[in-house]
Amino acid sequence: MPRTSAAVPRPRRITAAQVAELAGTSVATVSLVVNDKTAGRVSTANIERVRAAVDELGYVVDHTASSLARGTSNIVILIAPDLSNPFYGRVISGIKDELGSEFQLLLSITGEGRNPSAADVHRLIALRPAGILVEAPDDAFLRDLPAGAPLVLLDAPGRETQAVTVNFDLAHGINALLDHLAERGHTRIGYLDSRTRTETFELRRILVETGAAARGMEYVSRPEAASLIDPDAAAEAFLEHWPAWRESGVTALVCATDSHAYGVLKAARDLGVRVPEDLAVTGFDNLPASAIVSPALTTVELPGEALGRGAVRALQAQRLSPEPVTAPLLGATLIVRGSTA
Amino acid sequence: MPRTSAAVPRPRRITAAQVAELAGTSVATVSLVVNDKTAGRVSTANIERVRAAVDELGYVVDHTASSLARGTSNIVILIAPDLSNPFYGRVISGIKDELGSEFQLLLSITGEGRNPSAADVHRLIALRPAGILVEAPDDAFLRDLPAGAPLVLLDAPGRETQAVTVNFDLAHGINALLDHLAERGHTRIGYLDSRTRTETFELRRILVETGAAARGMEYVSRPEAASLIDPDAAAEAFLEHWPAWRESGVTALVCATDSHAYGVLKAARDLGVRVPEDLAVTGFDNLPASAIVSPALTTVELPGEALGRGAVRALQAQRLSPEPVTAPLLGATLIVRGSTA
DNA sequence: GTGTTATCGTAAAGCGCTTGACGTAATAAA
DNA sequence: TTTATTACGTCAAGCGCTTTACGATAACAC
Numbered sequence: 001m002p003r004t005s006a007a008v009p010r011p012r013r014i015t016a017a018q019v020a021e022l023a024g025t026s027v028a029t030v031s032l033v034v035n036d037k038t039a040g041r042v043s044t045a046n047i048e049r050v051r052a053a054v055d056e057l058g059y060v061v062d063h064t065a066s067s068l069a070r071g072t073s074n075i076v077i078l079i080a081p082d083l084s085n086p087f088y089g090r091v092i093s094g095i096k097d098e099l100g101s102e103f104q105l106l107l108s109i110t111g112e113g114r115n116p117s118a119a120d121v122h123r124l125i126a127l128r129p130a131g132i133l134v135e136a137p138d139d140a141f142l143r144d145l146p147a148g149a150p151l152v153l154l155d156a157p158g159r160e161t162q163a164v165t166v167n168f169d170l171a172h173g174i175n176a177l178l179d180h181l182a183e184r185g186h187t188r189i190g191y192l193d194s195r196t197r198t199e200t201f202e203l204r205r206i207l208v209e210t211g212a213a214a215r216g217m218e219y220v221s222r223p224e225a226a227s228l229i230d231p232d233a234a235a236e237a238f239l240e241h242w243p244a245w246r247e248s249g250v251t252a253l254v255c256a257t258d259s260h261a262y263g264v265l266k267a268a269r270d271l272g273v274r275v276p277e278d279l280a281v282t283g284f285d286n287l288p289a290s291a292i293v294s295p296a297l298t299t300v301e302l303p304g305e306a307l308g309r310g311a312v313r314a315l316q317a318q319r320l321s322p323e324p325v326t327a328p329l330l331g332a333t334l335i336v337r338g339s340t341a
Numbered sequence: 342m343p344r345t346s347a348a349v350p351r352p353r354r355i356t357a358a359q360v361a362e363l364a365g366t367s368v369a370t371v372s373l374v375v376n377d378k379t380a381g382r383v384s385t386a387n388i389e390r391v392r393a394a395v396d397e398l399g400y401v402v403d404h405t406a407s408s409l410a411r412g413t414s415n416i417v418i419l420i421a422p423d424l425s426n427p428f429y430g431r432v433i434s435g436i437k438d439e440l441g442s443e444f445q446l447l448l449s450i451t452g453e454g455r456n457p458s459a460a461d462v463h464r465l466i467a468l469r470p471a472g473i474l475v476e477a478p479d480d481a482f483l484r485d486l487p488a489g490a491p492l493v494l495l496d497a498p499g500r501e502t503q504a505v506t507v508n509f510d511l512a513h514g515i516n517a518l519l520d521h522l523a524e525r526g527h528t529r530i531g532y533l534d535s536r537t538r539t540e541t542f543e544l545r546r547i548l549v550e551t552g553a554a555a556r557g558m559e560y561v562s563r564p565e566a567a568s569l570i571d572p573d574a575a576a577e578a579f580l581e582h583w584p585a586w587r588e589s590g591v592t593a594l595v596c597a598t599d600s601h602a603y604g605v606l607k608a609a610r611d612l613g614v615r616v617p618e619d620l621a622v623t624g625f626d627n628l629p630a631s632a633i634v635s636p637a638l639t640t641v642e643l644p645g646e647a648l649g650r651g652a653v654r655a656l657q658a659q660r661l662s663p664e665p666v667t668a669p670l671l672g673a674t675l676i677v678r679g680s681t682a
Numbered sequence: 683g684t685g686t687t688a689t690c691g692t693a694a695a696g697c698g699c700t701t702g703a704c705g706t707a708a709t710a711a712a
Numbered sequence: 713t714t715t716a717t718t719a720c721g722t723c724a725a726g727c728g729c730t731t732t733a734c735g736a737t738a739a740c741a742c
């Protein structure tokens with residue numbers, strides 16, 4: 001969008017001065033009242049008068065002027081790689097809930113597997129955000145980021161030392177998943193990784209690998225599929241690797257996300273591989289479609305809403321105290337469906 | 342999030358004054374240079390000097406102060422009911438692309454079928470947005486909205502008189518769909534509506550109804566299913582209505598969205614209804630999962646990215662000229678897959 | 683009565699930037 | 713040479729709000 005001057009005239013805005021005039025007070029008093037800082041500074045009579053004037057005129061504090069004066073805006077920034085995966089919808093929903101109506105959520109979408117450029121980061125900081133939430137941060141990004149605003153990382157296990165981080169209890173979920181597979185008699189399991197190399201996927205892979213070993217199962221291989229959004233890439237990866245997997249006796253395939261698992265289900269169908277008889281398939285996330293696909297997908301549910309809420313709470317904790325905040329792990333629970341039954 | 346005072350100290354910000362000092366000019370000149378308003382006001386020598394100083398200090402114009410002085414921010418607001426449907430991810434992606442890096446996107450999520458309250462609208466206007474994009478606006482919302490910023494409605498056919506609106510060419514897509522169904526010999530078609538009563542769904546229903554009649558087909562009924570997000574509601578609606586549909590000889594079921602169609606596919610499977618042999622099923626949107634479900638879903642693709650792009654372009658057209666802008670209809674194309682084959 | 687404390691109000695100094703008005707010098711036109 | 717024009721720069725007045733510092737008044741104790 002070009003940054004041309006507007007041809008549309010702006011309407012007159014109702015200012016604190018008008019409210020003050022109507023209420024018969026000063027603008028300072030109006031400010032104190034609308035910001036609830038009246039303790040021992042404004043009489044109840046004046047509070048009432050200002051409130052009445054505010055209602056009558058429909059006055060709303062100008063966010064821009066207020067931000068300039070206070071030195072910080074009421075905007076919270078979410079930096080996320082991509083929104084096409086419905087998982088992020090849940091995260092955003094949780095964030096919004098916890099933010100309440102006082103704060104606004106601004107989105108910085110960077111494209112899958114990427115982080116904002118240094119220039120982008122500067123533009124974001126120029127907003128004087130009340131906080132910054134980051135999904136899948138990379139090192140360069142964290143380095144570029146000036147200490148301009150409270151920062152919280154989402155689903156970035158291993159980065160706890162760099163910033164406050166809110167994580168899922170992946171170990172718990174993956175242990176449940178592997179127990180379930182072991183119980184069903186699987187001894188050789190494959191893993192289909194995501195190509196986006198973020199901490200969460202790194203950890204999922206490692207936990208599956210070590211967990212399998214701990215149960216005396218064989219962990220077979222780790223091809224990567226490109227996309228969290230488009231299952232087709234996973235389908236391709238499956239088509240490519242299935243011969244080798246079958247050869248080595250793989251009977252269960254753990255996928256890095258539900259979306260990847262969808263691609264596998266499709267490719268398996270095309271190939272005549274029966275799920276779960278020939279191959280058990282599992283995912284992560286528990287997207288809505290996972291109950292619909294055929295067979296329905298066994299998956300580790302990751303509570304996206306809770307992630308969003310937790311992130312905002314961590315932000316708020318940071319604002320209240322400068323001491324390092326530790327966020328509790330969020331439950332990751334196994335959901336068993338037809339794809340492993 | 343409570344609006345408590347921050348405990349975190351803010352770092353000193355680099356101001357235009359520092360740049361001016363380093364460059365040996367006034368802040369006015371700095372402002373002119375960074376905003377590219379140098380024509381006939383600043384010598385090339387000074388432009389260079391300022392640029393160098395900007396680079397050296399890493400100066401970025403403070404968005405808040407700039408917005409206050411200009412009377413408008415660089416924030417574009419998207420008001421959307423829900424983000425869990427991946428369709429919106431595509432819309433947002435299109436918006437971001439077209440906005441470029443100068444403008445920021447702020448999200449106001451309101452919950453399915455709802456619009457922001459008057460108080461919310463005021464808070465949004467207080468941001469002095471450069472523009473407002475609205476998915477699924479309702480009358481009350483449009484009434485509350487002060488003429489504070491350029492407004493564009495997305496996928497709201499019939500509201501063209503109230504504001505600039507960007508729409509899909511639903512008639513084209515639905516005609517293609519009905520032609521396809523007629524060709525396959527279907528003479529009685531059912532319709533599964535969405536419970537959210539927005540213009541786009543109203544129009545889909547009417548076009549299917551009138552289009553069926555025009556082709557000598559019988560349009561059978563119109564139960565509603567609650568959710569665009571969760572296919573389960575559609576599954577329930579199908580379970581409830583299938584006996585009546587079968588009775589009246591319905592052989593094809595058009596669903597208001599892909600998500601609804603997923604629910605139908607699942608319920609049909611549970612019921613032993615074969616798709617497409619006993620019943621053809623179609624949707625709208627062409628979500629990624631539609632190629633994955635079994636059978637793959639015939640659907641009318643609605644280009645979400647184009648919708649986002651178009652909306653931003655309409656916004657920008659409004660900013661440039663006060664005359665009413667008309668946006669072209671965006672193609673809606675039929676995608677034939679197994680669910681009708 | 684005086685001194686003390688608590689309560690309440692407001693003036694005014696910013697926050698950092700944009701922009702119209704104005705001044706000056708250099709160049710062109712008369 | 714005088715006058716008009718053009719090119720550059722800067723001043724300073726905001727934009728609308730927050731908050732500190734200060735004064736005024738009232739209440740209270742002694």
